[in-house]
Amino acid sequence: xxxxxxxxxxxxxxxxxxxxxxxxxxxxxxxxxxxxxxxxxxxxxxxxxxxxxxxxxxxxxxxxxxxxxxxxxxxxxxxxxxxxxxxxxxxxxxxxxxxxxxxxxxxxxxxxxxxxxxxxxxxxxxxxxxxxx
Numbered sequence: 001x002x003x004x005x006x007x008x009x010x011x012x013x014x015x016x017x018x019x020x021x022x023x024x025x026x027x028x029x030x031x032x033x034x035x036x037x038x039x040x041x042x043x044x045x046x047x048x049x050x051x052x053x054x055x056x057x058x059x060x061x062x063x064x065x066x067x068x069x070x071x072x073x074x075x076x077x078x079x080x081x082x083x084x085x086x087x088x089x090x091x092x093x094x095x096x097x098x099x100x101x102x103x104x105x106x107x108x109x110x111x112x113x114x115x116x117x118x119x120x121x122x123x124x125x126x127x128x129x130x131x132x133x
Contacts, residue, residue: 003060003064004064005061005064008057008060008061008064009061011057012054012057012058012061015050015053015054015057016054018050018053018054019047019050019051019053019054022046022047022050023047023050023051026043026044026046026047027108029043030043030044068129068130071125071129072122072125072126072129072130073122073125075121075124075125075128076118076119076121076122076124076125077118077121078121079117079118079120079121079124079125080114080117080118080120080121083117083121084113084114084117087110087113087114087117088110091105091110
């Protein structure tokens with residue numbers, strides 16, 4: 001079956017919402033209820049599976065992009081990865097020195113910063129390639 005950009009974008013949106021919902025539900029259920037270890041493991045794995053589906057659709061969308069779009073997303077991924085590593089390293093060192101607030105800098109929150117870094121990278125790359133005169 002041949003898929004077009006519009007269809008894959010809808011699938012990405014659906015998979016994103018599904019992943020976010022699974023993540024938030026799993027996190028809240030694990031925090032709020034007393035569950036067996038088996039159920040906790042299953043709930044912990046569910047967002048990973050839905051995230052894998054999201055990544056599959058995202059990678060499929062890359063195959064439908066032109067060269068400039070591919071370059072934009074590659075540079076955004078490199079930006080997010082490198083600055084994300086620097087962020088995690090810095091948070092780790094500062095946490096060792098000062099015992100940071102886990103509500104702001106805990107492992108449940110850091111991945112949000114990684115998404116933000118990716119979208120910053122997309123904005124910077126789009127500015128570089130699409131708005132260059």
